[in-house]
Each structure stands twice: as structure tokens, then as C-alpha cells.
Amino acid sequence: MEGEMKREMEGATEGATKRLMKRVTEPVTERVMEQVMERVMKRVMERVMERMMERAMVSVMEPEMKREMKREMKLEMKLVMKRLIGTLSTQDPAPADWNVNPRTPFDYQIKKSEEVELQLVFANKLRDKIYTKDKIRDESDHGFVKIKLIDTLSRKTVKVGPSSSLEIEIFVLDGDFNVEENENWTEMEFNAKIVHQSGYDKPLMKGKQKLTLRDGVGTIDDLSFSDNSSWIKCKKFRLGARVVQNSSNMGQVRIKEAITEAFAVKDYPVKSETTGPHWHPQFQSIHQGTYKRTFQD
Secondary structure, rough: OOOHHHHHHHHHHHHHHHHOOOOOOOOOOOOHHHHHHHHHHHHHHHHHHHHHHHHHHHHOOOOHHHHHHHHHHHHHHHHHHHHHHHHOOOOOOOOOOOOOEEEOOOHHHHHHHHHHOOEEEOOEEEEOEEEOOEEOEOOOOOOOOEEEEEEOOOHHHHHOOHHHHHHHHHHHHEEEOOOOOOOOOOOOHHHHEEEOEEOOOOOOOEEOEEEOOEOOOOEEEEEEEOOOOOOOOOOEEEEEEOHHHOOOOOOOOOOOEEEEEEEEEEEOOOEOOOEEOOOHHHHHHHHHHHHHHHHHH
């Protein structure tokens, strides 16, 4: 595979490389770079599709396979771009009288593609229905919710280095943030979906909304909702997590935010004089068993 990619790169950059090696005074314009990029992208897509089609012959196209395809694309693009940059950077720089923009769109694409290499993820799933005043736990109802910082290429937790101990902040997001179909959301899109307070102008959450990663892992252990989600249009919330901006020493490198599945928040059951007690679902079986034993006695 590496040999094939090398031949493709040589073919894609042959014209530009020959001009540079012969010291021809014709600048490598943005148009030339765009043509090179188009050819490289075409080659990469062909190879990735061939690889994925082989896998599709023995399995059904499932969400896991889609994620695998995206990972393959990232790996291929990273290799191709590094080789292309290496090929061009070994040549002599352009003369000062050339009117060439040193920061071309191609350079910008390369930089952007390498910026998002770290991402926060929720390690466990939340319940579909959460009650106000209850501490937020995972779907097993007794486990703490974990947040991890991972490398987007290897999918492994980042356990060492400055980034493994960053400060993280938890937010409430609108449940209609369709991240299942758009995994490449921007920071601006994330910020636009933050729900700051309820319809009654009170904080949506109580407890510790900030936590610090240890060895790349953080724990939500003291956080609860103070209002339900019925007043919002889609009737559901999501939780989001992002790095506290002043705690990051990563420069311009973006650490992608974490987002949970959508869930509903209901008011905690209270006792009413007219309708009697409303029991929390997890206590329902205990309540029914108590009545059954009383009747038998």
C-alpha cells in the first residue's frame, strides 16, 4: 500500500517537482497546488474505497464501519500530505520577487487537517430519562460518568503530557444538536447549542460543572439538573464537555468537544395530597412489594 501511495504521489506532483528541480522561474501557483490536491484526493478516495469495499463483502454497512472509513481517510490523508509537504519543502525557496502568497489555501487545509487530533469523549452512556435532583449517573444508574481525552487517530486515551491534565467544563446542550449525522461540528456550532438557563431564568444544573483530567480521564460525580427539559422545543437535552479555554497550552490546536446522546429530564417525583405519592421508577418494585406483603399479612 505504501509503495502504491508513493507512486501516486510521484505522479501527482511530477510536474511541480520537475519545475522546482530544474530551477525554472515559474512559481508554483495556488492553481497548480489545487490541481495536485485534486489528484491526491482522487487517488486516496480510490484506495480507501477499494479497501472498504473488500470489507463490505463480508459485513453489513453499520455505523462502526462508517467510523472505520473515516479513520482510514484521516490516516491516508495524513500520510499523503506529509509526503507532499516533504517533497516541496526540500526544494529551494521561491525568489523574493515572486508574487506568491506564502500561506496558500492548500497550506491552510494542511494545518486545519492536523489541528483536530485530540478529542474529548464520554466513556459511558447516560440514561434515556434523568430526574431533577438526582445525581447524573450512567445508564447502569450507579456508575460515575467518565470523560476521556483521546487521540482521534489511534482512539487511545492520552495519559501523559500537559493535555492529560486539562480542566474541563460541562454544559447543557439543546437535544436537537444532530451530531449523529454531523460528526465534524465546529466550535462555533457547539457554542450555539449551549442552553444557559431555563425558562424560569434559573441555572439548569447544580454541582460541580468543572473537573480536571487525571491521566486523561475525568469524572462527573456531583452534578444534577434543577429543571426539566419539557420547556425546550425538542423536549430533550444533551451534555457537552469542552476544555476550559484559559487552561489549554495547546496553542491553536483545537481539542474537539464531547457530546452525549439526547435524553429527557423529568421532575423528581413528589407527594401530592390529591393523587398520592409518585414514585421514582427505581423504587417502584420496592413500593409494590411492600404493599403485597402488607396485604398478605
